Amino acid sequence: MNKEYDICIIGSGAGGGPVALTLAKAGYSVLILEKGPWFTEKDFYQDELACCRRSVYTPELSDEQHVIVDVDSDGQWVGEPTSESGWDFWNGNIVGGSSNLMSGFFYRLKPEDFRLLSEFGPIKGANVVDWPISYDDMEPYYTLVETEVGVSGRFTDHPLAEPRSSKDFPYPATLEHPVSKKFDQACERLGLYSLPTPRAILSRRKDNRRSCEYSGYCGSYGCSSGAKGSSRAALLDQAVATGKCEIKPLCKVYKLSSDNSGKVVSADYYDVKEKKQSVNAKLFVIACQAIESSRLLLSSPGPKHPNGLANNSGQVGKNLLFSAGGAGSGDFDYNTMVSQESKEMKRRGPFVNRGLQDWYFIDDPALGGRVKGGTVDFLLRHPNAMSKAMNAKWDDENNLVWGRALQNQLKSIFTDNQTLRYEIFCDWLPTDDCFVSLDDTVKDKWGSPVAKVRIGYHEHDLKIGRYINEHSMKVLSKMGATNVRSSISGAPPANLVAGGCRFGHDPQTSVLNADCRAHDVENLYVTDGSFMPTGGSVPYTWTIYANAFRVAERIKEALG
Amino acid sequence: MTNTMVISRREFMTRLGLLGSLALTYPSAALAELRQSSKDIPLPDWIEEPLWKTIAQVQETLFPAAEDIPGAADIGAAIYLHKAIENPHADGKDRDYIFRGIGWMDELTQQRYTKNYIQLTENEKEKIIEETVQTKAGRKWVSLMLTYILEALLAEPVYGGNPDGIGWAWLEHQPGYPTPAADKTWDQLRQRRS
Numbered sequence: 001m002n003k004e005y006d007i008c009i010i011g012s013g014a015g016g017g018p019v020a021l022t023l024a025k026a027g028y029s030v031l032i033l034e035k036g037p038w039f040t041e042k043d044f045y046q047d048e049l050a051c052c053r054r055s056v057y058t059p060e061l062s063d064e065q066h067v068i069v070d071v072d073s074d075g076q077w078v079g080e081p082t083s084e085s086g087w088d089f090w091n092g093n094i095v096g097g098s099s100n101l102m103s104g105f106f107y108r109l110k111p112e113d114f115r116l117l118s119e120f121g122p123i124k125g126a127n128v129v130d131w132p133i134s135y136d137d138m139e140p141y142y143t144l145v146e147t148e149v150g151v152s153g154r155f156t157d158h159p160l161a162e163p164r165s166s167k168d169f170p171y172p173a174t175l176e177h178p179v180s181k182k183f184d185q186a187c188e189r190l191g192l193y194s195l196p197t198p199r200a201i202l203s204r205r206k207d208n209r210r211s212c213e214y215s216g217y218c219g220s221y222g223c224s225s226g227a228k229g230s231s232r233a234a235l236l237d238q239a240v241a242t243g244k245c246e247i248k249p250l251c252k253v254y255k256l257s258s259d260n261s262g263k264v265v266s267a268d269y270y271d272v273k274e275k276k277q278s279v280n281a282k283l284f285v286i287a288c289q290a291i292e293s294s295r296l297l298l299s300s301p302g303p304k305h306p307n308g309l310a311n312n313s314g315q316v317g318k319n320l321l322f323s324a325g326g327a328g329s330g331d332f333d334y335n336t337m338v339s340q341e342s343k344e345m346k347r348r349g350p351f352v353n354r355g356l357q358d359w360y361f362i363d364d365p366a367l368g369g370r371v372k373g374g375t376v377d378f379l380l381r382h383p384n385a386m387s388k389a390m391n392a393k394w395d396d397e398n399n400l401v402w403g404r405a406l407q408n409q410l411k412s413i414f415t416d417n418q419t420l421r422y423e424i425f426c427d428w429l430p431t432d433d434c435f436v437s438l439d440d441t442v443k444d445k446w447g448s449p450v451a452k453v454r455i456g457y458h459e460h461d462l463k464i465g466r467y468i469n470e471h472s473m474k475v476l477s478k479m480g481a482t483n484v485r486s487s488i489s490g491a492p493p494a495n496l497v498a499g500g501c502r503f504g505h506d507p508q509t510s511v512l513n514a515d516c517r518a519h520d521v522e523n524l525y526v527t528d529g530s531f532m533p534t535g536g537s538v539p540y541t542w543t544i545y546a547n548a549f550r551v552a553e554r555i556k557e558a559l560g
Numbered sequence: 561m562t563n564t565m566v567i568s569r570r571e572f573m574t575r576l577g578l579l580g581s582l583a584l585t586y587p588s589a590a591l592a593e594l595r596q597s598s599k600d601i602p603l604p605d606w607i608e609e610p611l612w613k614t615i616a617q618v619q620e621t622l623f624p625a626a627e628d629i630p631g632a633a634d635i636g637a638a639i640y641l642h643k644a645i646e647n648p649h650a651d652g653k654d655r656d657y658i659f660r661g662i663g664w665m666d667e668l669t670q671q672r673y674t675k676n677y678i679q680l681t682e683n684e685k686e687k688i689i690e691e692t693v694q695t696k697a698g699r700k701w702v703s704l705m706l707t708y709i710l711e712a713l714l715a716e717p718v719y720g721g722n723p724d725g726i727g728w729a730w731l732e733h734q735p736g737y738p739t740p741a742a743d744k745t746w747d748q749l750r751q752r753r754s
Contacts, residue, residue, distance in 0.1 A: 037752040043744060046736025047716050050746035054649075059753070217736035224738055250753070348734045385714040385733050393706050400693050400702055402622045403686065407629055414731035 005031040005246075006559060008267050008281035010253045010296065013097020014544040015287030015528030017231030021148075021238055022552035024245035028559060031246050031279060032236070033269055035288075036093035038249040039100075041233070044222030048386050051221045057101060058090035063445040066291065069454040079452060081442050089453065089494045091289060094222075095249055096232025098289065098495065099541060103219030104200035104228055105377050106151050107538035108142050108162045108546075110360065111135035112372075116427070116534045120372050126429035126458050127319055129533050132505050132514040139165055141546035146170050149229035149545055150206050153198030160193075160357050174203045174212055174351050178344040179332075179420055183354050183378060186478040197353045197377060200229035200541070209233055214349035216383050231545075251277070254448050256284060256309055256524070258302030264309070264524050270446055283559060287528040287548070290320060294436040294500040294530065295451040297511075310501070310518035310526075315511045317436035320453065321499035321535040322492035324461035325374055325424030328473055329381065330481025331417040345418040352420070354378045356475070359468045360537060366467075373464055374426035374537035376472045381419035388413060420481060424468050424488070425496075425537050429458040434492075436500050457490035498529030498540050515554040516547070527551050587730050588628040594726050595634065604639070612638060614662055614677050621685045622702070623709045630726050632709060640712035640721030649747040654704060661701035665692065716740055 006028035009016045016032060024030045036057070050056045061083040068087060069079040082089060092098030112119045114131040122128060143165050145151060152171035155164070173196055187194035201218070204211045209226035218228070226233045239245035250272040257266045257278070266278045286293045294317040298308040308316055334342040359373040381388075392409040395401050401409055428434070433456025438449040465488040476484045504510030507519035516531050518524040527548040529540045536543065606612055616638040625631025632638070645655040669677045669688055677685065692698035712721030714728065716739050722728065728735050740746075 039749070039752070043749060045716075045738055045740035045744055047740045047744075047746065049711070049715055049719065050740065050749055053711070054746045054750065056746050056749045056753070213737075215736040216734065221736070383734075383736070385728070385731070385735075386711055389710040389714055389731075390707065393703060393710070400699055400706070402689065402693075402702065402706060403624060404626075406706070407623070410731060414733055 003029075003279075005029045005279065005281040007031070007283045007285060007555070008033065008279055009285040009287060010256075010267060011035075011097065011287035011289065011293070011528065012095050012231060012236060012247060013092070013287060013289060013528065014099045014231050014541050015289075015526075015548050016285065017096070017099075017235035017239070018148075018545055018548035019285050019287070019525075019527050019552045019555060020245050021235040022549060023556065023559075024239040024242040026556050027244060028556075029244055029246075030239065031248065031281065033251040033253050033267060033279070034095050034247060034249050035252045036095065036249060038095040038247065039222060041222075041224050041226050044100075044224040046215055046217045046221060046224075048384050051101075052384060053386060057092050057094050057222070058088065059093060061086070061088060064090070065442065065444070065450055067439045067442050067450060067452040069452060071456070077454065079439070081450075087494070089291065091495050091497075094232075095247060096230040096236060099230040100222045100228070100232060101220050102200070102228070102230075102539075102541055103379070104541075105355070105539050106153075106198045106200045106542040107355070107375060109135065109138070109536040109538060109543055110160065110162050112361070113534065113536040114138075116372065120370065123429060123458070123460055126431055126460065128429065129502075129504065129509075131533060132503055135162070138543070138546055138550060139163065141549040142542065144549050145542060145545045148549070149200055149234045150202045150209070150227075151198050151200050151229070151542075152203040154196045156196060158193050158195065160360055169198060171203045171206075173353060174199055174201055175214060175349070177347060177350040177352050177380065179380070179418070180352055180354050182479050183352070183420075183475070186475055187356070190475065190478055192356055192358050192475065195355045195357060197351075197355045199351065199353065201351075202227040202229070208237070216348035218351075219382065220384070252446065253296065254299065254446060256286075256296065256300040258300070258305060258309060258521065260303045262302065262304030262521055264521060274446075283523045283525070283555065285525045285527055285555070286530075287526070289528055290497045290500045290530045291436050291451050291453055293526055293528055294320070295438065297501070298436070298438050299448060305520070310511050310521050310524060312520050313508050313511075315502070315509065317500050318432075319430035319499050319502050319533065320434045320436055321430060321497065321529075321532060322428045322434075322455070322457075322494075323496035323535060323539070324426040324428040324457065324490070325465045326469060326486060326488035327421060327423045328469060328476065328484065328486025329419050329421040330473075330476035330479070330484040331419050332479075332481055333417045335416070336480075348383060352379050356472070359471060362464070362467065364467070367463065371464065372427055372537065374424055374468055376422050376424050376468060378420060378422045381421055385414075417482075420476060420479070422472050422476070424465055424472065425539060426461055426464045426468065427537050428492070428535055429461055430499060430502075430534060431456055431458050433457075455492045457492070462488060462490060496539060498532040498535050498544075501526045501530035502533035503531040504533060516551045517554070517558075525551055525555060590724075590726065590729050591628065591630055591634065594630075594724055598634075598723065604642075606642065607638060610676075611659070611662060612642070614665070615641065615658070617678050617685070618662070618665065618689075618705060619709055621682070621689055622706055623713075624682075630713075630730050632712075634723075635709070635713045635727050636721040636723050637709045637712040640715065640719060641708045643720040644708060644711070647747050649750050654708075657701060657704060658708075661698075661705070664698070664701070668692065718742055718745055
């Protein structure tokens with residue numbers, strides 16, 4: 001006979017981990033169903049093939065994929081399966097989700113991000129709204145994440161610093177690369193405020209998790225020391241240790257079944273042997289990352305929800321968000337440096353840990369008055385050798401390079417300079433052209449329709465991105481970088497995704513209420529980034545963690 | 561080269577770890593040592609098959625050795641490619657395409673020189689590659705061959721290429737750690753997905 005759990009969570013990433021830990025600690029029985037395998041620190045190596053060139057942490061696209069709908073050269077929306085384009089939208093389907101593979105740049109949202117409409121007014125063609133909660137409601141949970149997940153950093157009181165209830169970060173900043181000093185000097189000369197970037201990476205031991213070991217390979221890699229604050233290392237291991245939380249890996253939920261009253265009664269899934277199973281719980285939580293959470297709801301019609309669970313207002317999948325902006329970089333040529341300086345610039349391991357928020361709010365007549373801007377985060381070029389080498393295969397005219405010319409090119413790419421990059425994070429405005437639906441023809445290996453994702457962006461996003469980019473390039477130039485280049489585009493970064501089940505007070509225009517419970521399903525919550533009606537201008541993970549801890553408290557109250 | 565610069569492979573790796581970039585300033589010494597010691601390592605039988613002999617020589621044309629530059633044979637490009645494409649978890653499409661491409665090359669070589677590729681002079685081999693990349697399919701094939709060569713150059717040695725980290729040493733690349741154990745290669749981990 002099937003055991004009934006108090007709570008069944010689908011997905012084990014940053015949205016699932018806080019709920020599992022909070023509820024398990026409170027004594028409730030928790031089951032997590034995770035589609036991917038369960039890797040631990042003992043399985044993570046600095047192996048570029050495993051991390052980045054083969055499908056180890058994500059499915060083969062021939063088994064599971066998406067259909068991406070974009071505008072073609074004739075202005076028509078056209079769908080292309082990712083198995084054909086190779087544009088992979090999976091981000092880490094393993095226990096702990098993509099938080100295992102993040103770089104851990106952790107920024108809080110600012111109070112204004114919770115009231116974008118009131119603060120900056122409407123933008124034509126964008127569905128900008130205020131959140132149903134304020135920064136003050138979230139603040140205690142941002143602070144909780146700092147201690148529970150482990151955030152290292154150095155608080156500096158600057159004009160745009162978010163209000164915080166604790167004085168400083170619980171872990172000192174991770175070690176910093178010599179280039180950071182150069183960056184600070186350039187910012188000072190430009191009158192900019194160089195911000196130390198907090199990171200979800202331990203700078204000293206916490207329980208069974210070791211401190212960062214500074215291998216220099218972080219983003220895209222699983223962490224072998226446990227220092228990275230993945231949902232798995234920081235939360236799920238603890239949750240399992242309570243004896244109240246069970247994780248079933250390799251279990252793919254394909255439907256939530258609901259009864260005549262509209263309540264969810266079971267999660268239906270394929271187990272590790274591809275056999276259909278079903279599990280009952282009092283309460284269900286979806287946290288599969290935005291696109292797949294919407295897909296699961298749309299794939300789960302029931303007697304009270306003919307168009308998909310929680311979709312009686314047709315809002316599921318709508319207002320999907322990515323992160324707008326772009327990236328740039330500049331080179332520091334070793335042959336212009338004395339040997340000590342070049343030795344320092346070549347160092348691998350310590351982090352740059354610097355960001356700029358001088359343009360988080362922009363008041364410039366050129367942009368039509370005060371508008372919302374964004375964050376710029378600075379980092380060294382990713383150390384992945386093979387991806388760097390592959391760039392040498394083609395010259396500027398797109399001719400194939402081989403033989404001695406290729407070898408000369410490789411030598412130059414690897415040994416001439418250090419490259420400092422930046423990434424710009426701006427609001428991806430919610431629009432009617434960015435949403436998730438089910439594809440009519442393409443199915444996954446279990447026969448379920450895959451998610452079809454329309455990826456339209458708002459022109460305003462590019463305008464803001466370009467503005468910030470102009471200033472960001474000047475920072476690199478001021479530092480003495482050569483070959484400063486950048487790109488701002490409307491292409492969505494697949495690893496920065498939220499929205500699709502926005503929360504709000506009005507059931508007609510939102511999927512979830514302020515507690516992230518579905519308006520029309522009394523025992524269903526969504527706790528990944530899907531809840532966000534607007535995205536803010538920082539990476540999402542800290543906010544997802546904080547919100548999931550907040551919602552976990554509401555769930556605890558609901559379970560009584 | 562002085563005697564003091566001739567070091568064992570083990571010592572080379574130790575220095576690489578202990579001295580960091582200092583040891584990396586001696587790529588030709590390390591290469592000479594690697595070439596000397598690899599003479600004693602027996603090669604697998606398949607390397608003598610005509611198909612793989614041709615593949616190895618094409619790889620050498622695409623990535624030629626010099627005194628201070630590791631060539632395709634130095635980096636174990638054929639061994640790496642064989643392991644990679646014969647892996648049951650690998651994308652079989654690459655294997656098919658590589659073998660098909662060798663067939664086209666053979667045809668082209670016969671047409672131009674009435675010889676096999678391995679009988680050509682270095683200059684003739686380069687001319688064949690130059691002609692091959694003129695077509696879209698040929699370019700795609702050479703690009704794929706290069707992809708596997710660059711992987712062999714820079715992948716963890718456990719995958720069969722980059723012996724003793726010679727590719728990393730040549731490009732002064734500092735690998736990460738820990739490096740994968742033989743039972744934790746990507747294909748072993750991949751199996752855990754099913």
